[in-house]
Amino acid sequence: MKATLTAVARRFISPSLRYELRHLANNVREVMARACFWRWEVARFRLQQESPYEIVYVGRKQQREMAKLLIAGKGQGSASIVDSANATVAANHVVLVSEMPTSGALSVPHYLSAVVPLGRALEDITARYDSELRRSIRKSRPLYQMRQTLSDDEIAMADRDLLRPYASARQGIHAAQFPTDEVFRIAKGVGRLDLITLGDEVIGCHLGCEVARGGKRYWSTLRFGYCEAVFSDARKLREVNSITTFMALEWALEQGYDYYDIGLCLARPDDGLLKWKRRRGGDIDSLGNHAYLFVRLPKTGTAKFLWDTPMFAMEGDKLTLHLGLPEGPSDEEVASRYHEMVFGGLHKIYLYGGDAAGESFMETLRSRYANLQSPPSMERVMCN
Numbered sequence: 001m002k003a004t005l006t007a008v009a010r011r012f013i014s015p016s017l018r019y020e021l022r023h024l025a026n027n028v029r030e031v032m033a034r035a036c037f038w039r040w041e042v043a044r045f046r047l048q049q050e051s052p053y054e055i056v057y058v059g060r061k062q063q064r065e066m067a068k069l070l071i072a073g074k075g076q077g078s079a080s081i082v083d084s085a086n087a088t089v090a091a092n093h094v095v096l097v098s099e100m101p102t103s104g105a106l107s108v109p110h111y112l113s114a115v116v117p118l119g120r121a122l123e124d125i126t127a128r129y130d131s132e133l134r135r136s137i138r139k140s141r142p143l144y145q146m147r148q149t150l151s152d153d154e155i156a157m158a159d160r161d162l163l164r165p166y167a168s169a170r171q172g173i174h175a176a177q178f179p180t181d182e183v184f185r186i187a188k189g190v191g192r193l194d195l196i197t198l199g200d201e202v203i204g205c206h207l208g209c210e211v212a213r214g215g216k217r218y219w220s221t222l223r224f225g226y227c228e229a230v231f232s233d234a235r236k237l238r239e240v241n242s243i244t245t246f247m248a249l250e251w252a253l254e255q256g257y258d259y260y261d262i263g264l265c266l267a268r269p270d271d272g273l274l275k276w277k278r279r280r281g282g283d284i285d286s287l288g289n290h291a292y293l294f295v296r297l298p299k300t301g302t303a304k305f306l307w308d309t310p311m312f313a314m315e316g317d318k319l320t321l322h323l324g325l326p327e328g329p330s331d332e333e334v335a336s337r338y339h340e341m342v343f344g345g346l347h348k349i350y351l352y353g354g355d356a357a358g359e360s361f362m363e364t365l366r367s368r369y370a371n372l373q374s375p376p377s378m379e380r381v382m383c384n
Contacts, residue, residue, distance in 0.1 A: 095295065125253075278340070307323075
């Protein structure tokens, strides 16, 4: 019966509407899960022991690590839980991070996608790459091939030897592994699994599927997988990862897709993976995200906090970027801090600082975004 209903739905409901229904269902599930208040906790932590800011987290215990990731980033072992009884931080230096919206809080997504607009020549897309990346792709591309597999044995091998080990090596305890039956379902039905070969050797794979949204077709990367010989060698991983992404982009372009979605990454402007995808032409997009944390900024030192921890936030369905410009840093330090924070797909940028801060940098930001088809609007926020 379930299979029959699914077939009927696929016949009579458009792909874009199916996406909207799935997205709505995911949002409803997330809201219902958040509403289990008996699973909530109040926890406190700081980014460093000497930090003037204390993060007060209110929400489900299992989401506390996501709060730490969004605030402190990956690999920040210095973020430690502080006993509330021993807290000495002034109330105006408290940052409230909650699973429920509070007055004046930023709606911060857990993840963002990096989406490359297609519908143009490959040369136009790669024109956004830096010269070193273009050179590397020209040199390495002829060495690699990508082929679809429907073989049970090869799908099982890719799941066991490529997808799972690479996810564990990259994300550790935070790795979200695809169930094996889901890998088979995608590879044999709703998507495809491609093996990446170097000569006769299988060294990686790409798991992807089609997404339809707003009448547009997206080819979406769900997972990359690589063998240990690749992911244990940083130089080799950079090369193979770039080529795999490029081949998936080529395929999406050949198939007439409107966009290529390079995949989800942590919604932090400082995130290394997001910067990597930005350098490959990816514009930020809320595609695939349905979970949020609500961050109320500190009453004092807002500019310094956002200097240390810039943030994305949602306004309706539009993405915004919140940057801090405190007193003290030189023009060169400001330019260096925000050098790689130019993202396509933004609706608005907020720059927080005092009266003397921001005019020259705002002009610099406008010039850096001027070459985008839809540059974001910009607003200064006066704060202490």
